[in-house]
Amino acid sequence: MKQWKIGLLALVAGVGMAGGVQAGEVEMHFQPLDKYRDLGRTTVEREDIQKSLSEHFQKLAAARLPAGQTLKIDLLEINRAGEMDMRRGMPDEVRVLREVTWPQMDFTFAVVEGGKELKxxxxxxxxxxxxxxxxxxxxxGDPLRYEKPMIDKWFDTEFGKKAASR
Structure with a gap:
């Protein structure tokens, strides 16, 4: 079973690389997960959001940054779109989206290659x-469907648009 997973990962990585030689990496750094304004209510939800954010940044970096470059992200704050609202008679909270509850995210970043900071x-x-x-x-169903477009736009501004979207 493990060999199958490793083979699948190698195949996926190979397919991703077939379009070009880009293969940058990401190092995501998080504060203690309960310190963020709106990363999630439960430990499991916060860990899932953390993983999804890391994977999204990694996907973008792999497609846009050259091999050997690492994008270091230190997530300072996140306030996801909407706000949690406890409705009477419902067992769980519901995220309610309003015009005034837009997503926000603050982070520092550095692009490093060979130990040298490039940006x-x-x-x-x-x-x-x-x-x-x-x-x-x-x-x-993506809990970050409103935050990911912000990250995509930032990536376009900082590192140029993907070749396919030009």
Whole structure:
């Protein structure tokens, strides 16, 4: 079973590399997960969101940064789209989306190659038009469907658009 998984990962990595020689990596650094304003309510939810954020940054870096470069991200704060609202008679909280509850994310970043810092800065992302924007390209079940387009836009600005979208 493990050999199958390793083979599948190698195949997926090979297919991803077939379009070009890009293969940058990401190092995501998080504060203690309970310190964020809106990473999630439970430990499991916070860990899932952390994993999804890391995977999304990694996917973008692998496609846009050259091999040998590492994008280091230190997530300072996240406030996901909407807000939790406990409805009477319902067992769980519900995330309610409103015009005034747009997603926000703050992080510092550095691009490093061979121990040398090539680029660094601080990003303060927000999308006040998130209800009318580009979240449609992400699955309705994706808990970060409103945050990922902000990250995509930031990547386009910092590292150039993907060749396929030019």
């Amino acid at each position: 660094s800065g601080k990003a303060a992302l927000s999308d006040m038009n998130y209800l009318h924007g580009t979240s449609a390209r992400y699955n309705d």
